[in-house]
Amino acid sequence: EDIPVITIDGPTASGKGTLADEVARALGYWVLDSGALYRATGLAASRAGVDLDDGAAVAAVAAGLDLHFEDGRAFLDEEDISDALRQEATGLMASRVAVHLPVRAALHQLQLDFRRLPGLVADGRDMGTAIFPAAPLKVFLSASAATRAERRYKQLISKGIPANIEDLRADLEARDARDKGRSASPLQAAPDAFTLDNSAQTIEESRDLVLAWWQERG
Numbered sequence: 136e137d138i139p140v141i142t143i144d145g146p147t148a149s150g151k152g153t154l155a156d157e158v159a160r161a162l163g164y165w166v167l168d169s170g171a172l173y174r175a176t177g178l179a180a181s182r183a184g185v186d187l188d189d190g191a192a193v194a195a196v197a198a199g200l201d202l203h204f205e206d207g208r209a210f211l212d213e214e215d216i217s218d219a220l221r222q223e224a225t226g227l228m229a230s231r232v233a234v235h236l237p238v239r240a241a242l243h244q245l246q247l248d249f250r251r252l253p254g255l256v257a258d259g260r261d262m263g264t265a266i267f268p269a270a271p272l273k274v275f276l277s278a279s280a281a282t283r284a285e286r287r288y289k290q291l292i293s294k295g296i297p298a299n300i301e302d303l304r305a306d307l308e309a310r311d312a313r314d315k316g317r318s319a320s321p322l323q324a325a326p327d328a329f330t331l332d333n334s335a336q337t338i339e340e341s342r343d344l345v346l347a348w349w350q351e352r353g
């Protein structure tokens with residue numbers, strides 16, 4: 136049936152997750168943080184001693200993931216992995232496993248299953264291009280690398296996690312390059328996506344803009 140989906144794609148630390156949460160809260164919709172699935176896959180594979188460059192082996196890990204989300208926390212085999220998921224090292228592992236087509240295929244249906252009434256806001260890299268290509272509203276976020284590094288820095292520091300802004304910027308640029316350069320569902324705007332550069336916007340301004348676009352869709 137017709138369950139509405141809003142997709143929000145964009146590069147690392149562009150504020151996709153926060154924007155998705157805010158838009159979903161305003162509309163009473165569900166959220167899919169697709170990056171968490173790649174992060175959990177990277178974490179589970181590395182813990183199992185699987186070579187992250189071995190696409191078939193990592194895909195087997197992805198297909199067997201026992202992952203669930205509850206009250207904003209993520210559980211892998213009943214263990215709360217929420218904090219481990221947010222680490223930069225886990226983000227880098229995620230971008231390594233995400234290049235493999237079999238890994239992306241193994242996570243495809245899992246992502247579709249998040250689509251439930253009354254609607255879904257899905258954030259990631261390929262929500263509008265590969266997972267929900269028929270979504271009635273697609274947003275592509277952009278923000279400069281400097282802005283994104285600064286945001287990520289503040290985010291980590293506020294959580295008491297030590298961070299270095301230059302290292303963060305280098306990490307996110309490496310991740311962007313890998314995400315844009317891969318052949319399997321590279322990071323790119325869908326042709327019918329609305330582009331939003333939120334470098335100079337508050338989260339409320341970005342949210343209201345997306346909600347206005349949504350209203351215009353009718």
Ligand code: C5P
Pocket residue numbers: 147148169170171173174226229230231233258259260261262310314
């Ligand atoms: O968004 P987040 O930083 O959590 O994503 C971590 C990594 O997972 C990204 O750098 C990207 O390589 C991968 N990813 C992806 N497709 C998605 C979401 C995330 O390839 N839809």
